[in-house]
Amino acid sequence: MPERGHLMRTLVALAVTLVAGAALLFGAPAQSGSPQPLSVAAAWPRAQRGSVPSHLPDGSLYTPGLFFDARTSAGTARTADTKFLRLVVVEPDRPVRELRRVPSADRSPFTALTGSGDTLVWVETVKGKPELWTGDRAGRTPARLLTADVGALRLYDSEYDLTLTDGLVRWAAADRDGTEFRSVPVGGGPVTTQRAAGDWGLSAWPWAVDGQTAATGASTLRNLDTGQTVAVPTGRRSVTACSPAWCELVSINEDGDTRIELSHPDGSARRTIAEGTVGTVISDVVVLDRFEVMGRVGPQSELSGNQELLLHDLTDRSTVLVSPDAADISYRAGVLWWSTGDRNSYVRNSLDLRTV
Template sequence: MPAGPELPSCYRRRVRRLGSRTLSRTSLAAALTVGAWLVLAPSPPGTPAATPSLPSLRTAWPAAAVIDTPARLADGTDFLPLLYVTPDVSLGTAPTPDHAAQRLLLRTTAGERELRRVDATLYPQFFGFTHTADHVYWAESTTAAATETGFWRAPLSPDGAATQIVPPGDVGAATFFGSEDDLVIADDHLYWAATGTTTTRDAGAVTEIRSVPIGGGAVGVRRLDGEYRLSTWPWARTIPGVKGPQQLLDLETGARRTVVGAAAEQLACEPVWCRAVVTTGSDQVALYDMVRTDGTDRRRIGAGTVTAAVPDVARLDRFEPLLQAQDPAAASSPWRLVLYDLVRDRTVAITDGVGAVRANQNMLWWQTRSGGAVQWHSLDLTTLT
């Protein structure tokens, strides 16, 4: 049976906590697995339900433009896109042809520009990508005697070197969920969440909201009681993946919202929409609803044969990407990528045979394979009008 698609599980708590501390071999392996966004999803059910006919992307949005790009570079290595700035400008990794180092590349229609090259013996990992109009930002970790994580930036222009703006000693025990909000840019600052330390054994969990000017400088730290991660600025939210209410906190005004779901639901909430999921004991999705944070406008968008394609909820407060189970005995990937439109209350088929999916800001991209050749496909969701 083919494996499930490589994408984040949105229902289990998968946290990467990295600082300048030593990790055991077991915890290091777990951290490196969690840090990557290509994580195995649950296998599709053995007997999928009949799939209703869905409108295609072209039928629903004739102006939609999907850009197709081969994964294979001219030097024979494979490119893994970790961020799309526009449909034809991406940032990702590829090994050197001799596999002695890992490279971070900016890829455009004109070719590739190398931003970073790190020796493979340091087990480099790149994650937490975000960008402004003229710069891209990311987290980078290496492992020698200990795992160290720093934050970097580089210009999107044809030239200019990458620079480290936060050294490992100032990152703290940063947490990463494969979310576009792992690193957030607001008010000319870069923000991230980290696990704070407590002074007594009985003290509750503490989260640090850390920040630095986007060009580098002194790191500021704000402590919050509880376990939070960043959401759409200026909001933070409690960590999803467990049953119980979700808390949303406005970091500017101090306003709080509490979202309470049904007893069996796992909630993941952004400021506008929540994903409410009920799973079986084998982690299959039994019910999949979308509901506004005030509890209104609940929609049943799937049951049994769908799973979330990306960890963040409701792209642009409108689109929920889903993976829909197809025939698990098929030779290719048994997953179809579909897009639920919260404005028009309809589900649109994007493509079959999807191997991985990712989203950031207004961009959605996915992987397919044909005859052994891997292709990446990118779509600007703002064109879906």
């Protein structure tokens, strides 16, 4: 079955597609009388922003997988002859730094990058079998295999696919009877496994959330340290996703538009934050316990196929327009990034939400 993030995007895609099609026939939908979102510059003038070109100086296509700040990132690039994949660090005014190089023939790109300080951890796949690797982002020491004992690794394009806390790398893997929560010391050592019935994924440690393959999404949060469980809001006509602090409920309203609601996991503080041609665009819910990341069909969508990128700020219940024409939207560890331009010529832009 498809993962929860995919299900949520599928739920809203129909409404977005219908409105976009109408815009092609009749022009862009008229804006309502509600105030239009502020720009990032107007709302958060001190926020740190950056951009990364689509190609490195040697001409190779670069795909960032993790930003350390608005201008420094780690990601994947092929060699000019396409025979190798490289994990590289890109930062302003410094040469591109290569951390790892592997043959393209039997490897997948480096995925699920996470880190703490100068320590990076990532997934490499060798002939269909994933491995965990670690390295020093400054390149002082060579990258090394952390473990090949990862089980049936579950990746949901979430910042919690791999977590690095208290000196342990943690992840979730599928099991015949449910889910394995696995961990390994970042310095190396044996893998420890904790099992649970159901389809679970990791959230902010020590929490896990169920419903990863359920049509209606999450129904329970569980503290893996204490065993405490919290039932979360659900509905027959909505898809629920949760973090320990907030739950996101996406549904179709009576007018056929998408409605996005937020509440605490106990159901309190429930409110509608957006309706219309909107949808969720990342897997994680209310990042930094403050920002809900959304996309919306805008005036340029019918031409570009892209969407407006919006942030709803729970501190003052305002919505900010990050980009009027965004594609390839991603988020990790406090930094949001997206592409502008077309497939032949584009730039990846970044916003460090920790500096807002």
